[in-house]
Amino acid sequence: MSKLYIVPTPIGNLEDITLRAIKVLKEVDFILAEDTRTSGKLLKHFDIETQMHSHHMHNEHKSVNGIVQRIKNGETCALISDAGTPAISDPGFLLTRACVENNINVDCLPGATAFVPALVNSGLPNDKFVFEGFLPVKKGRQTRLLLLSEEKRTMIFYESPHKLVKTLGHFEAYFGEKRQISVSRELTKMFEETIRGTTTEVLAHYTAKPPKGEIVIIVEGKK
Structure with a gap:
């Protein structure tokens, strides 16, 4: 058929x-x-x-x-x-x-998708969440971040490694320094890692250690 x-x-x-x-x-x-x-x-x-x-x-x-x-x-x-x-x-x-x-x-068919293990690994609330995928590169980015700064559900983003530090900087500016974030990189692969902390802490980590590979960012919703 x-x-x-x-x-x-x-x-x-x-x-x-x-x-x-x-x-x-x-x-x-x-x-x-x-x-x-x-x-x-x-x-x-x-x-x-x-x-x-x-x-x-x-x-x-x-x-x-x-x-x-x-x-x-x-x-x-x-x-x-x-x-x-x-x-x-x-x-x-x-x-x-x-x-x-x-x-x-x-x-x-059911099967692999990157954001589910990243969400579960994050330790952040996952009973309600919103999948944002990739943020707008230029036009509409500021508007989207302003809107998401009021989002109370856990947020999921995809990002490329060479844009991660810039995006984390935007999260720090729009969501605040204390917002909890989890970045999962190279999921299911040999060098898989998850870095958790505040926006400031995670930004400092990847500023000092530029990332490689596929990346999923999990961001705590506004309390």
């Missing part, structure tokens, strides 16, 4: 992939990958020989209609990103919406 599968892939440790994900990737007619070179290593590791096509932020607007038509014609498709769950700060939303609008069955 024609269907779109949303398949999470490991964020670091390859052993985190599920048996069901491997089965689906082997059985579908074709796979859409954010970067075929990156995903090719994963597929080779698990002896998956399914045909793979590139599907990323630069071509998804043009390719969605063709993919939807292939699925409507009876093919099954699996969408994967470089790491984690597609559509969580990665391509996937446009295709998923198009499939839903065309009454195509969409099945999202």
Whole structure:
């Protein structure tokens, strides 16, 4: 039966992939990958020989209609990103919406995503939280930070290593020096670490020790 599968892939440790994900990737007619070179290593590791096509932020607007038509014609498709769950700060939303609008069955498998272990590891309240992903780079950044300075729920952000110190500086300015923060880096990988403390303490740590790798920031809500 024609269907779109949303398949999470490991964020670091390859052993985190599920048996069901491997089965689906082997059985579908074709796979859409954010970067075929990156995903090719994963597929080779698990002896998956399914045909793979590139599907990323630069071509998804043009390719969605063709993919939807292939699925409507009876093919099954699996969408994967470089790491984690597609559509969580990665391509996937446009295709998923198009499939839903065309009454195509969409099945999202459970699996790896970076912000859940980072949130749990933080030690900050996780009964209520808000996922912010990447902050605006320039336009709208100040407005967003002013709004979030009043947010009472725990906040989750993604950030690149070369922008982390700048972002922590903004958190110190807008959220205050005493706000509790947890920064998780390289989750599930060999050099995984989590640094916890106030905005000032965590900023000082990464100012002295520039970070590398994928980063998730957890910020305490306003008390």
